[in-house]
Amino acid sequence: MPDEEKRDIWSTLEHIDRRILYWILAAIVVFTLLVPIGLPLKVSPRTNDFYHVLEKIPDGKAMVFSIDATVETWPENGPGAVAIAKYIVSRHFKTIIWGFFPDAALLGEKYIVPIFKEAGLKYGEDYVFAGFFPGGETTVARLTTDIQGVIKKDFYGNLIENLPMMKNIKSAKDIALVIDIDGTNGTEFYIRHWKPAGVPVISTVVGVIISGYLPFLGSGQLSGMLMGIKGNAEFEKLTNHVGKGMSAMDMLSLAQTALIILIMIGNIALIRHWLRRG
Amino acid sequence: MSTIRSREIALAILTVSAVLVLAGYYLNIEGLKSLAKDLQSWAIVIAAFALGLGAVNLVSFHSMHIIRRTEHQWYLSALLLLSFAVTLITGLLLTPAHPVFKWIFAYVLAPLALALYSTLGFFIFSAAYRALRIRTYESSILLLCALVAIIASAPVYEAIWSGFATLGQWFNDVPGTAGGRALYLGVAIGTVIFGLRTIFWYERSQLGGE
Amino acid sequence: MNFESIGLLLGALFIMMVFSGYLYKETVWIHIAEHVFIGTSVGYMLVLAIKNIVDNAWTPLVGGKYSYILPVVLGLMLFLRYSRKTNFFSRWPLALMIGVGTGLAIKGVVIAWLVSQIQSTAKIATTSPAAILNSVIILVGVVGGLVALIETREQIGAIRPVASLGRTYLMAFFGVAFGLTVMTRFSVLFGGIQYILQAFGLVK
Numbered sequence: 001m002p003d004e005e006k007r008d009i010w011s012t013l014e015h016i017d018r019r020i021l022y023w024i025l026a027a028i029v030v031f032t033l034l035v036p037i038g039l040p041l042k043v044s045p046r047t048n049d050f051y052h053v054l055e056k057i058p059d060g061k062a063m064v065f066s067i068d069a070t071v072e073t074w075p076e077n078g079p080g081a082v083a084i085a086k087y088i089v090s091r092h093f094k095t096i097i098w099g100f101f102p103d104a105a106l107l108g109e110k111y112i113v114p115i116f117k118e119a120g121l122k123y124g125e126d127y128v129f130a131g132f133f134p135g136g137e138t139t140v141a142r143l144t145t146d147i148q149g150v151i152k153k154d155f156y157g158n159l160i161e162n163l164p165m166m167k168n169i170k171s172a173k174d175i176a177l178v179i180d181i182d183g184t185n186g187t188e189f190y191i192r193h194w195k196p197a198g199v200p201v202i203s204t205v206v207g208v209i210i211s212g213y214l215p216f217l218g219s220g221q222l223s224g225m226l227m228g229i230k231g232n233a234e235f236e237k238l239t240n241h242v243g244k245g246m247s248a249m250d251m252l253s254l255a256q257t258a259l260i261i262l263i264m265i266g267n268i269a270l271i272r273h274w275l276r277r278g
Numbered sequence: 279m280s281t282i283r284s285r286e287i288a289l290a291i292l293t294v295s296a297v298l299v300l301a302g303y304y305l306n307i308e309g310l311k312s313l314a315k316d317l318q319s320w321a322i323v324i325a326a327f328a329l330g331l332g333a334v335n336l337v338s339f340h341s342m343h344i345i346r347r348t349e350h351q352w353y354l355s356a357l358l359l360l361s362f363a364v365t366l367i368t369g370l371l372l373t374p375a376h377p378v379f380k381w382i383f384a385y386v387l388a389p390l391a392l393a394l395y396s397t398l399g400f401f402i403f404s405a406a407y408r409a410l411r412i413r414t415y416e417s418s419i420l421l422l423c424a425l426v427a428i429i430a431s432a433p434v435y436e437a438i439w440s441g442f443a444t445l446g447q448w449f450n451d452v453p454g455t456a457g458g459r460a461l462y463l464g465v466a467i468g469t470v471i472f473g474l475r476t477i478f479w480y481e482r483s484q485l486g487g488e
Numbered sequence: 489m490n491f492e493s494i495g496l497l498l499g500a501l502f503i504m505m506v507f508s509g510y511l512y513k514e515t516v517w518i519h520i521a522e523h524v525f526i527g528t529s530v531g532y533m534l535v536l537a538i539k540n541i542v543d544n545a546w547t548p549l550v551g552g553k554y555s556y557i558l559p560v561v562l563g564l565m566l567f568l569r570y571s572r573k574t575n576f577f578s579r580w581p582l583a584l585m586i587g588v589g590t591g592l593a594i595k596g597v598v599i600a601w602l603v604s605q606i607q608s609t610a611k612i613a614t615t616s617p618a619a620i621l622n623s624v625i626i627l628v629g630v631v632g633g634l635v636a637l638i639e640t641r642e643q644i645g646a647i648r649p650v651a652s653l654g655r656t657y658l659m660a661f662f663g664v665a666f667g668l669t670v671m672t673r674f675s676v677l678f679g680g681i682q683y684i685l686q687a688f689g690l691v692k
Binding site: 284285287288289291292293294295296297298299300303304314316317318319320321322323324325326327328329330331332333334336354355357358359360361362363364365366369370373374379381382383384385386387388389390391392393394395396397398399400401402403406410415416417419420421422423424425426427428430431448449450451452453454455456457458459460461462463464465466467469470473474476477484485 | 530555598655
């Protein structure tokens with residue numbers, strides 16, 4: 001039999017049915033859910049920096065909590081969003097919650113608004129939930145100069161101008177910070193329009209768009225960033241609001257270890273193939 | 279009539295809107311700023327109407343399949359239109375804040391969206407295995423940086439040796455940032471040039487031209 | 489059994505239908521899940537769009553702010569594309585949206601991308617030797633990357649090593665981006681499987 005046709009373990013591994021790989025990954029995820037190991041987690045300097053930005057804002061200031069995540073990205077963004085919301089309620093900030101993707105309306109209502117309610121905060125005085133607005137960047141840009149011109153009613157149908165908190169909040173000048181829960185590149189809109197208006201922007205972003213924001217972090221246009229599910233879990237640990245982020249850390253460690261092993265197997269098989277061919 | 283039908287009117291609207299938005303920002307004239315704000319508000323309203331266009335296209339495409347009884351498709355199209363109708367009617371008659379509409383979002387739309395996006399986890403696992411190989415110089419750089427990022431983002435390795443996190447952060451902050459900045463600058467230059475070409479009518483493809 | 493429990497089980501069923509197409513083989517179940525998803529999501533987005541139009545255009549219009557007639561009319565003109573005699577009118581609202589978007593893009597990109605990124609790249613940090621070295625590495629990478637991207641003609645002479653170095657940096661960026669993307673994909677898969685196990689009461 002010619003060399004090319006001989007199938008050893010390495011050739012078999014190189015041409016493995018992808019469904020076996022899928023099952024390996026699924027098994028790792030199920031195992032870590034059913035048997036929590038509690039692998040260690042250290043809080044990174046980047047998460048500390050994010051926290052310090054929040055810490056520096058004086059109590060009682062107004063801030064924007066923008067939900068630009070979707071249901072698909074919520075498993076990664078959500079834990080951080082919840083932990084940040086819990087931190088906000090402890091600091092008595094005046095918070096406007098809104099978003100520019102359709103899912104923002106119901107994600108906000110299901111996961112974020114209850115945190116404010118349970119903390120005993122008064123709707124209309126301590127927080128306002130404005131829901132979702134189409135128009136993406138155009139809407140974000142417009143809000144810097146005329147918040148009440150864009151948002152006429154909140155999610156529940158109340159006129160914005162009648163809510164006590166909104167009497168002193170008309171434009172970006174009245175906002176101390178923008179926190180963006182970003183699964184869809186929404187932070188970039190804030191960097192382009194709100195940061196030039198003098199409002200610092202911090203964001204929890206999903207892994208797939210982190211690298212796109214690194215240049216903005218380096219230039220100071222983005223004041224802080226939680227990086228993916230790991231950053232979210234670190235923030236939970238830092239603020240003692242342990243939740244779903246921490247529970248995903250075992251999975252992340254084991255799944256990525258499996259991936260590293262597979263990549264090495266693939267490359268060893270390739271090197272062996274080269275050496276055989278001489 | 280041919281003047282009204284010509285593409286030049288649409289292009290003129292495009293140019294005027296773009297110039298007004300830019301002028302409203304760069305020039306400190308109150309009237310211009312107000313006009314730019316109004317234009318942006320109008321664009322937001324029109325964007326909401328544009329979503330309706332997508333819905334009309336969807337309904338007509340799938341209705342055609344049902345009418346023609348397309349094999350292996352017509353019953354799926356019927357299911358799609360039924361889901362669309364139920365969601366739309368519930369939302370319009372009962373409002374988006376109603377528990378029934380929220381139920382549809384939470385237990386139909388959300389799990390389906392989650393499931394379809396989750397499958398990318400499987401794909402990336404198998405794609406990384408097959409694609410991250412040291413075939414060429416560039417692919418080796420890609421592999422090295424990907425491995426560093428993967429190791430740095432796995433919490434257990436940072437706990438074993440803090441150097442992994444430091445190395446990962448260096449790769450993010452230096453070569454990663456440099457490459458990203460180069461890309462951003464290239465895209466920025468391209469965006470400005472394309473925008474100016476659109477304003478001066480050299481690019482007409484967005485309005486159905488060549 | 490209440491509506492929430494029924495909903496959780498229905499959601500879990502939908503997720504399993506999708507996963508079966510990848511863990512086993514493509515069957516009609518995954519197509520059913522896909523079509524239900526498309527129908528529901530378009531219906532959902534349309535409901536929110538209509539609510540937005542009513543709240544932000546129609547209500548002010550009937551309340552006496554007659555300037556809002558223009559965006560409402562322009563929005564309705566989009567639907568004229570379905571008739572051959574009138575479809576040229578549908579280009580006008582499209583042109584307005586594209587024009588506003590173009591203006592905003594240029595405005596945003598010039599400040600946030602061009603000016604700020606060039607300023608940060610040109611600034612050499614002098615706090616420590618490591619900071620100086622990092623700044624120089626970034627400067628070299630940005631210049632090289634730009635040469636690699638912009639110089640699309642045949643790369644000869646001095647351009648070639650600079651472009652090659654630039655491509656190295658671009659590959660570094662893509663590698664880092666890929667490595668971080670893995671984290672997202674695994675997190676979402678974790679969320680999907682967690683949903684199934686929660687629905688069956690196997691995890692909290």
